[in-house]
Amino acid sequence: MKARLPVRKAILQRRTYEAQAEGRLNKMRLDFNENTSGCGPAVLRALRKLTPHQVAMYPEYAAPTRRIAAYFGIAENELLLTNGGDDALRVFFDAFIEPSRHILICEPTFPMYRYYAEIAGARIETLRYGAEMEFPLDEFVSALRKKPAVAFIANPNNPTGTLLPLAAIQKILLAATNTVVVIDEAYAEFSEVTVLPWISKYPNLFVTRTFSKAAGLAGLRLGAAMACRESLALLRRAMPPFPVNVGALVAAEAAVRERTAIRNYVKQTRETREWFAGELTRLGVRTFPSAGNFLLADFGSIGPALFKKLDTQGILVRERSKDIGPGFVRISIGTGSEMKRLIKVVQREIGVIQKEIGPNLGRERN
Numbered sequence: 001m002k003a004r005l006p007v008r009k010a011i012l013q014r015r016t017y018e019a020q021a022e023g024r025l026n027k028m029r030l031d032f033n034e035n036t037s038g039c040g041p042a043v044l045r046a047l048r049k050l051t052p053h054q055v056a057m058y059p060e061y062a063a064p065t066r067r068i069a070a071y072f073g074i075a076e077n078e079l080l081l082t083n084g085g086d087d088a089l090r091v092f093f094d095a096f097i098e099p100s101r102h103i104l105i106c107e108p109t110f111p112m113y114r115y116y117a118e119i120a121g122a123r124i125e126t127l128r129y130g131a132e133m134e135f136p137l138d139e140f141v142s143a144l145r146k147k148p149a150v151a152f153i154a155n156p157n158n159p160t161g162t163l164l165p166l167a168a169i170q171k172i173l174l175a176a177t178n179t180v181v182v183i184d185e186a187y188a189e190f191s192e193v194t195v196l197p198w199i200s201k202y203p204n205l206f207v208t209r210t211f212s213k214a215a216g217l218a219g220l221r222l223g224a225a226m227a228c229r230e231s232l233a234l235l236r237r238a239m240p241p242f243p244v245n246v247g248a249l250v251a252a253e254a255a256v257r258e259r260t261a262i263r264n265y266v267k268q269t270r271e272t273r274e275w276f277a278g279e280l281t282r283l284g285v286r287t288f289p290s291a292g293n294f295l296l297a298d299f300g301s302i303g304p305a306l307f308k309k310l311d312t313q314g315i316l317v318r319e320r321s322k323d324i325g326p327g328f329v330r331i332s333i334g335t336g337s338e339m340k341r342l343i344k345v346v347q348r349e350i351g352v353i354q355k356e357i358g359p360n361l362g363r364e365r366n
Helices: 009-013 040-050 052-056 064-073 085-096 112-119 138-146 167-175 231-237 246-257 260-282 300-312 336-357
Strands: 028-030 079-082 102-107 123-128 148-155 180-184 204-212 224-225 294-298 314-318 330-334
Touching: 009 112, 009 231, 009 246, 028 260, 040 246, 040 260, 052 148, 052 246, 052 336, 064 079, 064 224, 064 246, 079 085, 079 231, 085 112, 085 148, 085 180, 085 204, 085 231, 102 112, 102 138, 112 123, 138 167, 148 167, 204 231, 224 231, 246 300, 260 294, 260 336, 300 314, 300 336, 314 336
Parallel strands: 028 314, 102 123, 102 148, 148 180, 180 204
Antiparallel strands: 079 224, 204 224, 294 330, 314 330
16 A cells, blocks of 8 residues: 655754664763753652552643742743643744744754754744854844744753853843744753743743753653743643643652752752863863853864764763864763763873874864
């Protein structure tokens, strides 16, 4: 039997974000910005208390939404829970994007913005971060004159680590009178900078968060979209009735009720990030300031060879040669012991590569 399935052209043309999702067990996973320390003990205790009846029934959302909204410091009608942070981004395309409309992004950035735009068949206007990974504020504000339907800004930005000041975001919001502005705050716990208090002031402002990073719940999938009640009601119209599973709800409630694990992880990660950046600098590797749980580094011409050697030793990092340049890599900040092991391996392998190709360490860009 033969069949011609009526697939959309946009699906056939989609090409963005083919990340390795399998074969990562029992490896040092410094490639997806996961919390390698694991979730807090309160989360595991809460999950163990789930009953067969709870698992068998569709979940109710009012009580978890109220408690999680209190954690964020907003009203419950300003919070929409989603099936992971990716789903929080997808709903903007369902609610606001037609094939004739376009989005505005600044790359390199989180690839899911482009991914969903390609699926929706939307046009994509792209700006670029500068050589020092600085955000092109004036160009971005100017591009808003073309009235993109949605503008996405990751703050801090993944993978550059760039943190956009609040004054710059306010300038963007004031210029975006015909645009939905999504500030993706997946790493806000690490930057301690947020625009959440502004959602009641700017009806064009939406904030997204995830429980996959600081809370360590990536395996359970929980995200959030937040805005003023009237604006968020438009997103609700594009959501299914039961988007989040009961395990994710129970785990998130436990995580925000007992916040010590999150605070400790954030503190440890920030300290380890600064130590790791210093160690790379000592080795002659260029790094960029980061406000997230990761670090962008430029190893120059030896980078590709080094990353392959790390992979063969079970150390996974996120090479960014294709979207930034050869030798660039984003490295998640793991535990102290993981990062110490990584530095030892990097130092050893750099020595090996230097003997093979010469002592310059590919510093032509540094």
